[in-house]
Amino acid sequence: MLDAVRDCVLAVGVRRTTLTDVARRAGVSRMTLYRRWPDVRTLVGDLMTREWVGVATGSMPERRPDADARSLIVDGLVAGVAAFRAHPLFRKIVDVDPELLLPYVLDRRGASQEALLGLLADGLREGHADGSVRAAPVERQARAVLLIVQSFTLSLRTMTDEDDPELSSDAFLGELRTVLERTLTP
Numbered sequence: 001m002l003d004a005v006r007d008c009v010l011a012v013g014v015r016r017t018t019l020t021d022v023a024r025r026a027g028v029s030r031m032t033l034y035r036r037w038p039d040v041r042t043l044v045g046d047l048m049t050r051e052w053v054g055v056a057t058g059s060m061p062e063r064r065p066d067a068d069a070r071s072l073i074v075d076g077l078v079a080g081v082a083a084f085r086a087h088p089l090f091r092k093i094v095d096v097d098p099e100l101l102l103p104y105v106l107d108r109r110g111a112s113q114e115a116l117l118g119l120l121a122d123g124l125r126e127g128h129a130d131g132s133v134r135a136a137p138v139e140r141q142a143r144a145v146l147l148i149v150q151s152f153t154l155s156l157r158t159m160t161d162e163d164d165p166e167l168s169s170d171a172f173l174g175e176l177r178t179v180l181e182r183t184l185t186p
Contacts, residue, residue: 001026001033002047005040010088013096014044044100045110047089052112055083055090056119069127073120074180077149078173084153085169094154105154117142127184134186145183152176 004026008017017040023030037043059080061072084090093100104110109117120142127133134141152172161167 001028001036001043002050005043005047006051006089009044009047010092013092014040014100015097017044019043041100048093049110049112049115051087051089052084053115055087056080056116059083060119068132069123069130070132070181070184073123073127073133073145073184074177076123077145077180078177081149081152081156081176082169082173085156101154105150113146117146120145124184131186133184145180148176148179148183 001022005017005022007025008021012021019030019033019037019040022040022043023033026033033043037046056076059082060076061067061079063072067075104113117139121138124133124138124141124145128135128138156169156172159167160169160172162169165171
């Protein structure tokens with residue numbers, strides 16, 4: 001089902017996707033969909049959770065014996081921002097249905113944000129244990145870091161000028177790395 005809704009959203013956006021379209025693409029009846037999802041937005045919410053958590057976990061570098069937890073966190077977050085910005089579903093939503101993201105920026109945390117906070121908290125605890133991350137309350141620190149990363153993910157294109165190497169996406173990802181390093185260094 002989630003693959004079918006992903007295909008529909010990529011084709012026409014969230015507003016123009018219907019449960020009938022998703023059911024047809026998935027080869028099931030509409031009633032099968034309605035048993036689990038009351039509407040397209042709920043179905044898209046589950047899709048976003050799957051996709052965003054997949055991007056985040058896929059961006060985490062493999063544990064290296066010479067790397068401390070802070071390095072792994074920073075590398076993973078910078079790679080994650082780049083991966084989110086390049087992700088076809090994220091790009092489609094930002095380009096066609098950006099209002100879908102507003103509740104998660106202004107009003108409430110979604111399931112994917114909760115999952116990302118959990119991943120961040122785990123990494124921060126490891127950093128506290130190995131001494132590579134500044135000691136702070138883990139939940140607050142994770143939320144602050146997620147706020148920074150969300151800002152770069154959602155708003156970076158409003159600040160870049162790809163014709164100017166000093167203001168390119170890559171330059172800003174380097175700046176994100178600096179911000180994260182300075183925020184987390186003891």
